[in-house]
Amino acid sequence: MCLFVCMFSKNVKFCDIAVTAPAGFPDHPHRGFETVTYMLQGAIMHEDFEGHKGTIEAGDLQWMTAGRGIVHSEMPAAQGTQKGLQLWINLASKYKMIEPRYQEVLSKDIAEAEDDGIKVRVIAGEALGIKSPIYTRTPTMFLDFSLKPGGHLQQPIPNSWNAFVYILEGEGIFGNMISQPSNSHHILLLGPGDGLEAWNKSSKLLRFILVGAEPLGEPLVQFGPFVMNSQEEIDQTIDDFENFANGFEKARHWTSESQIN
Template structure:
């Protein structure tokens, strides 16, 4: 694991919190519980982000065989392990701290199931793809926890999943330009993290309590999502006596129409109809689904 101590760039126009709400638990898959913050009634879409789930599964629960088309899924394990398998023959375990960045593209059918004792916890983010990328071949980018770059400075620790922070750059390729940073702040720590001005960005609090945007803001605690307004970066403070941990995610908006039918996300209703037809008839990327079931 790479660790560096490096200076932090100043933020001149801090982004204020535009919207904040609590992600309540709901049931998904088979016996799984998720806290969905993006992709729910209050927030259907936050361009280019389609879904953010904080999931919790205990064996034999999970997400059995299901399809995707037109976007990417990013699975970040926080605790335990998930067993992944798909109709291309790709299979393996995603352990605590690991990341899997899956481009579904033109089509994938896969399963994600509990792979160890106790409760498995993690985050899954769905990132939309621009129209010209929606039908690319499926692809995986995976990083073990030990290979994710980490930076430390003044009571701040960051794991750089995508993008750059504290001088650490992730090797993950993002077709839709994206940053995905996992920050831990010790009590008293103050963070300034640049974000490209044209991007949408949000914070999701995993642990503890933090102040975001400016020092007069009300603190936000675990399971809260905070959509950030305009500016060139995020300022955050840990004014509590315990560790604060949150993810900061930002992405370049696509500005394209979104038509979604469950696990299929395209630009027009005609494309959705074609996708359903392709899936039902094992065509145009779903050919291998005809004779495949996960183990």
């Protein structure tokens, strides 16, 4: 079983994923963007044609820059349902053909801060005076907030950025005090302004993520797992992948262990 709840915007694709073996994400290519995988429950094993291999467990983060090309697999590594979040973040045209790379952070190493009923895990960007060590080519914030009952948050967001909130658990009020409460699995798109204000007026914990990024202001064309700036570049990418060229050479003789088994 594999369940996706996805949101698309100009430069970001966001998915809430639940997957149970034998389902998963067998060998598939990417080019032109970054994937950010944040596990909430269970574990996913990652493997690619560059020889990179590892397991992302609950609370861990993987920030993968596909760049000019990668073929990889992502398959369940534990019993039961594996749950996580994944962002696709577009790369500016000058970065689309760079070499693939990874930034991986174990749960224990993710920057955290607490203040007055608020806890935050700073995956990218800055909150409560704490900065993430993750380097983002597209200026990005990715914050995991937990508000205790009675908690009140004010989080700055650059005025020109696009941002959204996704509620993981509980119920909260966002924007202003007279807004209707929103509960788990709701997405709230934020308009321009001074940032995010949120209140937890319930008797249970409120947990949500805040994602924001600076618009690139460039054309965008997506075809499946490829994100480029023009149809011509998409056509070239398909040709490169089918002919094992320009970044996909190693795909000719590679199959993931999970697919062999």
